[in-house]
Amino acid sequence: MAWAIGANDAANSMSTAVGAKAITPKQAVIIAGLLEFTGAYFFGKSVTETIRKGILDPTMITDPMVLVYGSVAALLAATIWLIVATKFGLPVSTTHSIIGGIAGYGIVYAGTAIVNWGKMGQVVLSWILSPIVGAIMAYFIFKAFTKSIFERKDPVRSARIWSPFWIGLAFVVIGTMFYIKVLHGKDLKTGVLMYGVPLGIVVFVVTYLLIKLRFPSSDPFIGVEAIFRKAQVLTSGYVALAHGANDVANAIGPVAAVYAVATMGLGGMQVPVPKWILAMGGLGIAIGVATYGYRVMETVGKKITELTNTRGFTIDFSAATVVLAASWLGLPISTTHTVVGAVIGIGLARGVKAINKDIVRDIIISWFVTVPVAGLISAAIFKLLMIVG
Amino acid sequence: MQVWTKLFAKSPFKPLIKHADVVLNTVETLEKALQAWYACDYEGMREFAIEVDHLEDVADRIKEEIRDSLSSKLMMAVAREDVIIYLHMQDKVADAAEDTAKWLLVKKPDCVPTEAKDIILEMGMESIKAAKLVHEAIVQMDRVIESGFTEGEIEREYEIIRQIESVENKIDGLDTKLMQLVFENADSMSWGDGFYILNIARTLSNISDKAKDAAERIRLMMNK
Numbered sequence: 001m002a003w004a005i006g007a008n009d010a011a012n013s014m015s016t017a018v019g020a021k022a023i024t025p026k027q028a029v030i031i032a033g034l035l036e037f038t039g040a041y042f043f044g045k046s047v048t049e050t051i052r053k054g055i056l057d058p059t060m061i062t063d064p065m066v067l068v069y070g071s072v073a074a075l076l077a078a079t080i081w082l083i084v085a086t087k088f089g090l091p092v093s094t095t096h097s098i099i100g101g102i103a104g105y106g107i108v109y110a111g112t113a114i115v116n117w118g119k120m121g122q123v124v125l126s127w128i129l130s131p132i133v134g135a136i137m138a139y140f141i142f143k144a145f146t147k148s149i150f151e152r153k154d155p156v157r158s159a160r161i162w163s164p165f166w167i168g169l170a171f172v173v174i175g176t177m178f179y180i181k182v183l184h185g186k187d188l189k190t191g192v193l194m195y196g197v198p199l200g201i202v203v204f205v206v207t208y209l210l211i212k213l214r215f216p217s218s219d220p221f222i223g224v225e226a227i228f229r230k231a232q233v234l235t236s237g238y239v240a241l242a243h244g245a246n247d248v249a250n251a252i253g254p255v256a257a258v259y260a261v262a263t264m265g266l267g268g269m270q271v272p273v274p275k276w277i278l279a280m281g282g283l284g285i286a287i288g289v290a291t292y293g294y295r296v297m298e299t300v301g302k303k304i305t306e307l308t309n310t311r312g313f314t315i316d317f318s319a320a321t322v323v324l325a326a327s328w329l330g331l332p333i334s335t336t337h338t339v340v341g342a343v344i345g346i347g348l349a350r351g352v353k354a355i356n357k358d359i360v361r362d363i364i365i366s367w368f369v370t371v372p373v374a375g376l377i378s379a380a381i382f383k384l385l386m387i388v389g
Numbered sequence: 390m391q392v393w394t395k396l397f398a399k400s401p402f403k404p405l406i407k408h409a410d411v412v413l414n415t416v417e418t419l420e421k422a423l424q425a426w427y428a429c430d431y432e433g434m435r436e437f438a439i440e441v442d443h444l445e446d447v448a449d450r451i452k453e454e455i456r457d458s459l460s461s462k463l464m465m466a467v468a469r470e471d472v473i474i475y476l477h478m479q480d481k482v483a484d485a486a487e488d489t490a491k492w493l494l495v496k497k498p499d500c501v502p503t504e505a506k507d508i509i510l511e512m513g514m515e516s517i518k519a520a521k522l523v524h525e526a527i528v529q530m531d532r533v534i535e536s537g538f539t540e541g542e543i544e545r546e547y548e549i550i551r552q553i554e555s556v557e558n559k560i561d562g563l564d565t566k567l568m569q570l571v572f573e574n575a576d577s578m579s580w581g582d583g584f585y586i587l588n589i590a591r592t593l594s595n596i597s598d599k600a601k602d603a604a605e606r607i608r609l610m611m612n613k
Binding site for chain 2: 019143151221350358359360
């Protein structure tokens, strides 16, 4: 499962950078592999627990073996669906798949009452909201971007001032999330003031000085794109990190449930997710990126010619912020759909020349199809395992 | 999940610029034909006129390709209808150049009074300006989108549109002048000669007319 996430989904995290030619597919694979692992290992804890415990009512699972078989069924179902969907080029979410899988075996075992519908509703709402929020954020960031740089009387001068500001702002978010997810801080205000803002200021000053020393061009368009080409490497890395943190849960959530049964002999107990499980998930994703993700990146690098560096930066910045905010709230959301939402947001701001409406429609359909399909496959596997076991 | 490769549709703007390149080339070749016509070099004129016809065919093919790719399945920064009508008008510029070339071929030019020839040659030169400006306008439109529709870039686009309108006005004036000239010399000119001159003038002024229509469509693209 982790491999499948890395092979297909993780590649998307660096796609904007590869598509806008900020980095080569090879560099993207190395950066994504390392950062997905880092994100999964350091950032992945709380989201993992939400998925593992939130969807089903653990008190209704009296036989620990049900949890083991169910988790295996959910994992297999999600992986099968992911591989099948990928083969047909369907943009499905790994998060949707695993949640469908978990709900599927739960319903077969104890009926619909076992599913925590409140939680499920919250999760479904987050799937719908994440692309919308991604789109809104990207729309406004892109508009603000345009107003602060390109619409000024002296765009070159504005670019010198505002580019470090935007890059600095991206690091305010990164710094804050580092405090919350890595250092397990609880207070958002402390995170912003003690980590986010100082890091943002440092990055602002460094970027400002670097640009002052050597601005790439007298043409604001070329100059700004050149600045953001470099910044995009960082923001894409940020997306990879966020993706690792958020999506590792899909692979190792059920594993953690099995581990709890194996070590404690009970299902649904609140046990911390061991670091080695997170490492395993992170490693799986990294291997997926390295072995298959390369091909995806290469295709993206060759095919996307409509994406500029400023657009890529805006997409990354918006999507990563939404994903990490969701991760902080403990909501399992789809990175791909948030990114797609951000692309549409820029499209609505008239920043992208042409978007394929059919693909957008397919994505929306896939949100609604994935959960039931993964649920059905999982239910079938679970039944089989119960009979055989 | 290779959603990225499918999400971005092929933008029509680069192909539109490619089409404008061919349109400009067509009008430039027509200007060469007019110069040969002015110098009474019928054979030279013929070669250029045939080349104009060939280039118009190339423009037509590109136009068809763009139309085929402009499905309603695209979400674009500008209205699809505006792009299609713009393309139609841009193509009409090449059509008008081809029409002029056809008229040039129908008879040898030695009977045309020098004064009329001067005006026609000037109209030809102004037509090139119009075609160049249409080319510039579509390149600038690409830049307008690239900048996220910033006011500065939109103003630059408006300036090009204003220039196209001014060229069209100038050609209209020359067209009227030529008509007056033909009717003033009606006694010394055969019906056929007058008809020939006036049709060259009409097709030449069509070039700037269509350029103006194309510019008008670009104005609408920005106003969405």
